[in-house]
Amino acid sequence: MDMLYRSSFVDFVPSGHLVLAGLAAFIVVAIVLNALSQVLFADPNRPPVVFHWIPVFGSAVSYGMDPYKFFEDNRKKFGDVFTFVLLGRRMTVALGPQGNDFVLNAKLSDVSAEDAYQHLTTPVFGNGVIYDCPNHRLMEQKKFAKSALTVQAFRTYVPIIVGEVRNYWLKSPQFFGGNPNRASANAHLMTAMPELTIFTASRTLQGKDIRAKFDESFADLYHDLDRGFTPLHFVFPHIPIPASFRRNAAQKKVSDTYMAVIRDRRQRGDFSEFDVINTFLKEGIYKDGVRMTDREIANMQIGILMGGQHTSAATSTWALLHLAADPELCKALYREQIEVCGEDLPDLTYENLQNMTLLNYTIRETLRMHPPLHSLFRKVRSDLAIEGTHYVVPKGHYVMAAPGVPMIDSKYFKDPVTFRPSRWAEAKNEINLDDSGEATTVSKGAKSPYLPFGAGRHRCIGEQFAYVQLGTILAMFIREFTWTLPDSSGVPRPDYSSMVTLPSEPTNIVWTRRKVGEKKPVA
């Protein structure tokens, strides 16, 4: 009896090997069915699909490793429009200026940015703002923030940034490390530039009281927010790992800190600084009369600081690396400073920056070759026809613009992989751009080959501020140092593994002071 029982039990319950074999068979069948469905049942009314072996996972590896190679390879096969599977999502890419226009200027009723980004951003920024509210609220929030970013404010920001940079050099081990006579050293840019970016942005955009918090615990809390803002969190926003728990705790602490600062300013009745917090306190009333709550104003500050942090830190790092490889350009930039400011190089002003054409071209060229955001997404809300084709992107899929693709296309930019800021002096002849004459803006339309700040209703509000911040920081480097790359390996290749395109390590420069003994540390 016992024998009978045992043998039937063994027959009934598969061994570990059988389970594995069953699983393997299931995977093989799923892969074969997935492959056959792509080959046999391609819908002629849908954009062509990039062939992938593994269902759900799709083209995640080839896209994630090098999105530009992925776009180029598939453009050769399919043209400007194609679909790929990315971890369960169906993404239709539309390349080129027409593609930028199609995605970035699509109607609100057809596509949604909040449905594409909200799961990633809300745990970091908090509730009620940016993508955690109806789109018309975001438009007004952007308007409030934009009204703080005026020329009048920028005039006060330049000397503040100058002071912050000096102070940073003096203290940072990457630079003088407390020894104002240090004449030369090796600096790790991906340490220094994120720090300089957050110190200068918080001091100017959010005021002295917030800046002071970065000398205490705030920097660590912002790190915790950062570590919860990764491609992994894009796919699994609430994945139960320490980084997600720390992100959630940091969001609350940072937001509470902003609220405490808001209460303190109200009590003191001090709204004198030209910062974004004060502007929200004064102007944060929506058209329908609803006033933004303190919590929303606090969360908005996180969104604004994070929006400019990685983008600007990556841009200044790339610019310094390219300049390290081009001593002639550095000399020309130094000459420009003397021409604009005078031999004795007095402290920079906002007006000086506007007159430094080559400096602004250098930023523009950096953003052409290294736009921090390589892919901009929208979720499709109702079936969306692609003009000039017979394709329809169905509701529930995503559309994706890749503004960086035309920026390195020889159709629009001669010799596109060469870093050459002076090309912008010839730009009107070289390419058909609507140059408004402002140093920072090339074209406001979406059908442009140059859109590092996006276009349409979700266009960046931080462009002018970014130029002021980057321009001041770079100009300070130019007048203070000469620098080179530590070896002959050249400017590093891009690394696409985080949310913005960063240079791969090592990101070091070796700097040498132009003149020692004239430092003006700012308390």
Ligand code: HEM
């Ligand atoms: C939106 C790039 C700096 C705040 C965007 C978008 C891009 C971009 C491409 C469009 C996103 C999309 O369409 O999905 C950049 C670059 C920067 C920079 C390259 C610096 C070099 C800043 C700064 C701030 C900021 C300094 C804040 C002061 C924002 C905000 C949005 C935005 C609030 C709007 C999001 C929306 O409407 O959906 N940025 N940005 N950015 N950026 Fe920036």
